[in-house]
Amino acid sequence: MSKIISVGISEHKVASDPVVLVTYGLGSCVGIALYDPEVRIGGLAHTLLPAPVREVQGAERTAKFTCWAVDLMVEELLKCGCAPERLVAKLAGGATMFEPQYRSAHGGIGERNVAAAREALERSGIPLVAEDTGGDYGRSLEFNTATGIIMVRALQQPIKQL
């Protein structure tokens, strides 16, 4: 049985083989996984918002914001011995949990989170190799750093592998 490390909202964790990084109940939040298959080291972030709307005073940089999450994980992964050219990314989450009448208030926050994650990955030059985003249901992720495979569980949905 592999060790399990839980990643909460606004958090990111980096771990090497054999660890399962888990995050539960992603709604409009996005789970971003980065992985170096050669050294079997991965990172998982659970981000809440695409980017800060204004200067956040005195705030520590956390994975609350998608744009920071990618940078933070890349920094740590490189320190752990990952090579930037080997990193690949997987995305899950970004659902619309409530009916559209509320979407305009936040401009479809789930979609914006996914878009921000794709942009951040592109900026970092990390290829997005698998994705399970959108829909109207929550997701839980289990990212096994031994294999790089992510199991996506959701209510009333078959288990998916990314």
Added chain:
Amino acid sequence: MKFDALTEEHLDALREVSNIGVAHAATALSQLIGRSISLTVPKVLLTEICKVPEVFGGAEKLVVGIYLQMLGDARGNILIVLPRDSALKLLSRLLPREKSEGTLLTELEISALKEVGNILASAYLNALGALMGKTLIPSVPVLSFDMVGAVIDYALIELGEIGDLALMVETDFFGEEEKINGQFFLLPDPESLKIILNAIGVKL
């Protein structure tokens, strides 16, 4: 105002006004289902956003979440969380016996639960508004039946833009004869918190 600037006195005042609000909400719900509903004294929780799912019993717990915005002179979010069993028991009291199988809710069931949310929130906001001398109205309710983590992250978005703390006024309500329970949360936005505290005469 910043949530971390709140004193014990502020939190007490908030607890007191919520007490009156939820008492009205519980009475309204009792009348709706024809059974008495009791409630606990509200707790005021100041929690880091990342810890909020724990308050609800863990991110994967299956719940019905009914979400409304507080509109009018003060703004914020209202979230009513019903564990799955309680939601189904409530429905059996509200609707003719035609229980849905599995984990899906029918359109009629969704509509009935939204109405429950509407009645609870309206009663709460009427009482709070009367106390403040302000007008507070709920928006149209929306509903989601899913993992609690996924249901609540929506309510945290606006708070997340401003800071890392969520202020939650939590009340548990429960039926005396049968186990119907749920939680009622008010998440005021920081600006509106100032309006609420000012209106009830608390020094800031």
